[in-house]
Amino acid sequence: MKLAGRMSRIGTETAFEVLVRARNLEAQGRSIVHLEIGEPDFPTPAHVIAAGKKALDDGWTHYGPTQGYPEFREAIAQHVSTTRGIRVGPGQVSVVPGGKPILFFPMLALLEPGDEVIYPNPGFPIYESVIRFLGATPVPVPLVEEKAFSFDLDLLRSKLNDRTKLIILNSPQNPTGGVIPRRDIEAVAEMVRDRDLMVLSDEIYSRIYYGEPPFSIASVPGMLEKTIVLDGFSKIYAMTGWRLGYGVMPEWLVDAVSKLMVNSNSCTASFTQRAGMAALTGPQEESEKMVAEFRRRRDAFCAGLNKLPGFCCAFPQGAFYAFPNIRGTGLSAKALADALLEEAGVACLSGTSFGEYGEGYLRFSYANSLENLTEAVRRIGNWLEGRKAPAFIAST
Ligand SMILES: Cc1ncc(COP(=O)(O)O)c(C=O)c1O
Known part of the structure; x- marks a missing residue:
């Protein structure tokens, strides 16, 4: 039985696919920091x-x-x-x-x-x-x-x-x-x-x-x-x-x-x-506290990203996503997102998951603890350093 023709035109959300890949890596014993999914990490009030x-x-x-x-x-x-x-x-x-x-x-x-x-x-x-x-x-x-x-x-x-x-x-x-x-x-x-x-x-x-x-x-x-x-x-x-x-x-x-x-x-x-x-x-305090916490994380996470070689992150004015420009790394967004997941243990999305004009960017959801966000920046930094080292050795 064939699906209706219109089904060949429907797309999907990459976030859920990356989540499955990240979970598979975790099942193999790998540690992953999850910054791929767009949902608050807070309980419902x-x-x-x-x-x-x-x-x-x-x-x-x-x-x-x-x-x-x-x-x-x-x-x-x-x-x-x-x-x-x-x-x-x-x-x-x-x-x-x-x-x-x-x-x-x-x-x-x-x-x-x-x-x-x-x-x-x-x-x-x-x-x-x-x-x-x-x-x-x-x-x-x-x-x-x-x-x-x-x-x-x-x-x-x-x-x-x-x-x-x-x-x-x-x-x-x-x-x-x-x-x-x-x-x-x-x-x-x-x-x-x-x-x-x-x-x-x-x-x-x-x-x-x-x-x-x-x-x-x-x-x-x-x-x-x-x-x-x-x-x-x-x-x-x-x-x-x-x-x-x-x-x-x-x-x-x-x-x-x-x-x-x-x-x-x-x-x-x-x-x-x-x-x-x-x-x-009802009372809105929980939502207000959540937004205040997102702001704190945004400030720390984006400052961290901006210290990474090849990364340049404008401070987002809303939602809970950081969208750094990663052109300076010399890698395509998809190649970098894949490498960060598989080699650095950080799950994020390629900007191209959001359309062709997302090339040159990654999307990180900072709906995760400050501790995990700091760890993600550390892992990405180490990965970028490790990547530089062999090229440096080869050229000297
Ligand atoms: C821009 C945008 N619109 C709509 C939605 C859908 O929200 P809901 O989960 O309530 O269907 C999302 C969810 O990620 C979103 O990011």
């Missing part, structure tokens, strides 16, 4: 777990409304309204199992073969995967290190045409840790205001930032009706395994997403939504 357990005991174990429980959507609408300085109501909210369905379902609902989608490259690999899967045309726009990983706005403008159906923005970004400045977001809004297209604004890291707060394109007057905001609980509440996320979008698109939900998931787990309610409306 205790009061959220308690709310989830109580919900199970109280019988929140059945189907719920496809769009999500109204009181939960109300709390989300209030949160998004406050944080983005806009007015949205519960009718514009779709609750789904994780952030990813807000990439998948709206794109499934909007894109026809031949439609063009502009997206950041390097970027979260699922963007390009879903675009290709649906037979639409991927139009990558590079993120520029010299612009703190924002876009070249003239280049972005030159990619717009009548076939452009969707633009994907992500800030703070995976994999670069960049935050797109407000003026650039406003410039993008200006470019698309009069065009018949939608913007998918992936704001899953919206509350993990270290400088200026990220700015949502939905906050620009007139843009709300053209924008799909993706956000969720995975990162800020360390709830990756609970599978809980949401989208804010115009009601006509909420209806389409609900139809796709009925056909796939029926609804998001009821007790998980109760836990999400406790997360959003």
Whole structure:
């Protein structure tokens, strides 16, 4: 039996493949520092777990409304309204199992073969995967290190045409840790205001930032009706395994997403939504402490990376990823990432796992202890030294 043709166009996330390779090496007795996976190494806050357990005991174990429980959507609408300085109501909210369905379902609902989608490259690999899967045309726009990983706005403008159906923005970004400045977001809004297209604004890291707060394109007057905001609980509440996320979008698109939900998931787990309610409306100290700790690690880890020969790491402004430029090592990103895993015992991702413009970079997730991050820098340093030595001996 052959798989449907569309399956040849769907991609994947390298992080999970590298994790499997790292685990195999560990099974052979090797020690690996894991900096490949993008999930907080903190527990879900205790009061959220308690709310989830109580919900199970109280019988929140059945189907719920496809769009999500109204009181939960109300709390989300209030949160998004406050944080983005806009007015949205519960009718514009779709609750789904994780952030990813807000990439998948709206794109499934909007894109026809031949439609063009502009997206950041390097970027979260699922963007390009879903675009290709649906037979639409991927139009990558590079993120520029010299612009703190924002876009070249003239280049972005030159990619717009009548076939452009969707633009994907992500800030703070995976994999670069960049935050797109407000003026650039406003410039993008200006470019698309009069065009018949939608913007998918992936704001899953919206509350993990270290400088200026990220700015949502939905906050620009007139843009709300053209924008799909993706956000969720995975990162800020360390709830990756609970599978809980949401989208804010115009009601006509909420209806389409609900139809796709009925056909796939029926609804998001009821007790998980109760836990999400406790997360959003309860104390926020745990999340704040987590972000403060990420900042401490970022400072130490990036300073360490910057001392390594051939490495140059801009300080990321958000998320929990460092994206050093490694061109100075003379190695390709993939060759270096493979060697660091197999020979140095440090698991990280090649920038090219996030698209062709990721060449010359590695992605490290610093969602790991300061001790392990320090050890990773030490191991990489030793490996780079060891690599230099034979060449030096050979040339003298
Ligand atoms: C940029 C970006 N968007 C969306 C997601 C998906 O998040 P979730 O695990 O909630 O589906 C991730 C997860 O790594 C991400 O990095």
